[in-house]
Amino acid sequence: MNYVSAATLAFDVIEQGRSLGTGLLESVHQVLVRGTDADTDQAGRIRTTQVAIGSSTGALEDARFVPMPPGIALDVAVQDLTQWMNRPSVSRDPIVAAAMAHYQFETLHPFNDGNGRIGRLLVVLQLMADDLITEPLLIVSPWFEARRTQYQDHLAEVSSSGAWDPWIQFFAEGVAASAVDIAERVDRMLAVQAAYVQILQVAGARGVIRDIADTLISDQVITIAMMSERFGKTPQAVAPAMQKLVDLGILSGPYGTYGRQYIADDVFLAVTAPPGRVPARDDPLQHDTGADPSRM
Known part of the structure; x- marks a missing residue:
């Protein structure tokens, strides 16, 4: 944080x-x-x-x-x-x-x-x-952290012998790979968001249900209290909307000790999947990922 x-x-x-x-x-x-x-x-x-x-x-x-x-x-x-x-x-x-x-x-x-x-x-x-x-949006840390020894060796070589070319080539490779990874994640998130819109249209959902779904691109783990405060609605008004999103496969849950947390599994997976394992843009939605409550 x-x-x-x-x-x-x-x-x-x-x-x-x-x-x-x-x-x-x-x-x-x-x-x-x-x-x-x-x-x-x-x-x-x-x-x-x-x-x-x-x-x-x-x-x-x-x-x-x-x-x-x-x-x-x-x-x-x-x-x-x-x-x-x-x-x-x-x-x-x-x-x-x-x-x-x-x-x-x-x-x-x-x-x-x-x-x-x-x-x-x-x-x-x-x-x-x-x-x-x-x-x-670019995040380079995962790529370099996964190659920590090479990373340190290249930096050391610049210091000891002025070997700039190998370091710059290594660095550029890392930036390029990181950019591709982020692009794949963003593409998947936008595709999931579009799929959510289609699901809601077919279901005839509107109002606070649509409002909650629109927030999932930025907040993949939500609670009734969080959505109640954000949209100025009572928890009693938000709770059925959350359940409707669960029924439609957009959310899963509730999870946690008190059963308060819901997860937008498809967006969550796009954000957290290891590099190279991000679902493709056109892959079907998870609907049921078997999310483990203990990860919350």
């Missing part, structure tokens, strides 16, 4: 036409670590202590990589990076630029914690700032 809040903050800044800067990075970090073990006096600040990456003991001599020490040089390097990222995109390829910026951010390792998550978020922010994408 912290990551969602931090990403939303950053996306809002970019969508308002404001530039990336050290202040934004620090704000994102502060939100990201809120309430965690990393929520210390270093939260929301460029680190003031030395860190070691890949050390089982925490000692510098055992580390796979030791980033720049804290101090003025690190502060200036982070500022230089954000200024370079804000340069007009006409003079550079946005994917190559994003790959280079991501490497530099992870090499600087400017925070005590959360650098990987912020660095991957920066990829999307930079592509938005460079007008390559207009909506923050």
Whole structure:
């Protein structure tokens, strides 16, 4: 939830036409670590202590990589990076630029914690700032996390030998695969939404039933109380509508200890299915996925 809040903050800044800067990075970090073990006096600040990456003991001599020490040089390097990222995109390829910026951010390792998550978020922010994408739908973390060893090896090779080409090719492959994955998910979600509309038309459903169905593209797990508050209806008015959606196969449930939660299984599956296993746009609806209440 912290990551969602931090990403939303950053996306809002970019969508308002404001530039990336050290202040934004620090704000994102502060939100990201809120309430965690990393929520210390270093939260929301460029680190003031030395860190070691890949050390089982925490000692510098055992580390796979030791980033720049804290101090003025690190502060200036982070500022230089954000200024370079804000340069007009006409003079550079946005994917190559994003790959280079991501490497530099992870090499600087400017925070005590959360650098990987912020660095991957920066990829999307930079592509938005460079007008390559207009909506923050791209998610690159799963692809890179699934190839963590290769990812770290490529970054290390750039640092040790200046091997930029293999890193940029690897990075571009990850962005492309992530974009295809997101496109497949969005296509499936839109197809499911269209199927819901057809089901409701055939059933002659209208009013709050249609209103609830329209929300499922963004909220796949809902409750009667949630829908009651959203549409200003009494729970007594919403409950039959929810049951009708269950009867039509659009929702399943109720689940949970108190039987309050309902799931739009087809949209939920489109969002959560592992890469490569997202149902195709024209696949039939699940209707009954046997959703496990224990996952709630």
